[in-house]
Amino acid sequence: MTTAHPPVPKAELHLHIEGTLEPELAFALAARNGIALPYASEDELRRAYSFSDLQSFLNLYYALMAVLRTEEDFADLAHAYLARAKEQGVRHAEIFFDPQAHTSRGVPIGTVIEGLGRALDAAQETYGISTRLIMCFLRDESAESALETFEAARPYLDRITAVGLDSAEVGNPPSKFREVYARAREAGLKCVAHAGEEGPPAYVWEALDLLGVDRVDHGVRCMEDPELVARLVAEQIPLTVCPLSNVRLRVIDDLADHPLPAMLDAGLLVTVNSDDPAYFGGYAQDNFTAVRDALGLDEDTLRTLARNSFQASFLDEETRAAYL
Ligand code: ADE
Numbered sequence: 001m002t003t004a005h006p007p008v009p010k011a012e013l014h015l016h017i018e019g020t021l022e023p024e025l026a027f028a029l030a031a032r033n034g035i036a037l038p039y040a041s042e043d044e045l046r047r048a049y050s051f052s053d054l055q056s057f058l059n060l061y062y063a064l065m066a067v068l069r070t071e072e073d074f075a076d077l078a079h080a081y082l083a084r085a086k087e088q089g090v091r092h093a094e095i096f097f098d099p100q101a102h103t104s105r106g107v108p109i110g111t112v113i114e115g116l117g118r119a120l121d122a123a124q125e126t127y128g129i130s131t132r133l134i135m136c137f138l139r140d141e142s143a144e145s146a147l148e149t150f151e152a153a154r155p156y157l158d159r160i161t162a163v164g165l166d167s168a169e170v171g172n173p174p175s176k177f178r179e180v181y182a183r184a185r186e187a188g189l190k191c192v193a194h195a196g197e198e199g200p201p202a203y204v205w206e207a208l209d210l211l212g213v214d215r216v217d218h219g220v221r222c223m224e225d226p227e228l229v230a231r232l233v234a235e236q237i238p239l240t241v242c243p244l245s246n247v248r249l250r251v252i253d254d255l256a257d258h259p260l261p262a263m264l265d266a267g268l269l270v271t272v273n274s275d276d277p278a279y280f281g282g283y284a285q286d287n288f289t290a291v292r293d294a295l296g297l298d299e300d301t302l303r304t305l306a307r308n309s310f311q312a313s314f315l316d317e318e319t320r321a322a323y324l
């Protein structure tokens with residue numbers, strides 16, 4: 001019998017907690033909350049995971065969230081993710097959540113944050129994983145809704161490390177959210193934003209110049225703009241790349257064509273992450289293994305990617321240095 005290599009220790013920096021909702025847990029929560037799902041079985045649900053673009057995924061992602069109602073549901077969701085993350089070598093996780101996807105269904109923001117917080121509080125002791133929470137605004141909702149969400153979250157800001165921006169990118173540029181990002185920065189929060197996933201390089205420029213982001217989520221389309229690459233390299237702005245997601249959402253055709261090696265060669269501070277692992281076929285180590293196999297990355301490169309993940313994290317200087 002051969003012993004499998006233990007997964008490389010890493011930080012997960014691009015992970016939507018709602019995107020970790022596996023079919024088994026979705027059905028269990030539906031039963032607990034008396035909610036009927038429009039799928040006869042877990043297998044039938046899984047068969048719906050065939051996406052033509054970001055929007056086709058988002059439609060299912062938001063619909064399935066109907067099963068998340070109570071603090072306990074959010075705690076169970078986060079516990080299930082952390083148990084998997086531990087198996088995948090994750091030592092630190094910076095976790096996105098989408099409050100508007102819940103408040104719009106009548107779930108109070110406090111229920112979401114307290115439920116997730118309950119699981120995250122136990123994460124260090126139970127799983128040996130440190131965590132941070134990143135509150136995302138849905139960019140296909142209005143700027144006013146983002147501002148209202150930020151104000152509703154004020155009593156909980158001690159639990160939140162950063163704000164982010166996600167959902168349907170094209171037609172919803174970062175410039176729409178200047179005000180709420182200014183407010184978040186004023187409150188001492190870090191800032192990240194999805195940009196350059198389906199949207200053009202101009203959206204990455206806007207995220208940098210108008211929102212003042214500390215990291216760019218995805219950002220793969222920066223490779224179309226050499227000046228933008230030069231800026232990202234010069235400032236060592238981290239990019240949280242999600243290879244399996246990019247293939248499933250048809251951002252790229254084939255993993256073998258992924259720009260990850262070119263991004264590393266260009267000197268970009270790239271990390272590898274899982275985005276919505278329940279939907280895209282793999283958690284953190286699965287993404288590392290997939291790029292290793294499809295792109296022929298050697299052990300040194302994989303170690304660089306793991307080191308980058310800690311370097312790009314919001315861990316304090318001392319803790320971060322201990323991982324490098
Ligand atoms: N929400 C969850 N996953 C997302 C992604 N890959 N892009 C934009 N919004 C998302």
Ligand code: ZN
Binds near residue numbers: 014016194217275
């Ligand atoms: Zn994402």
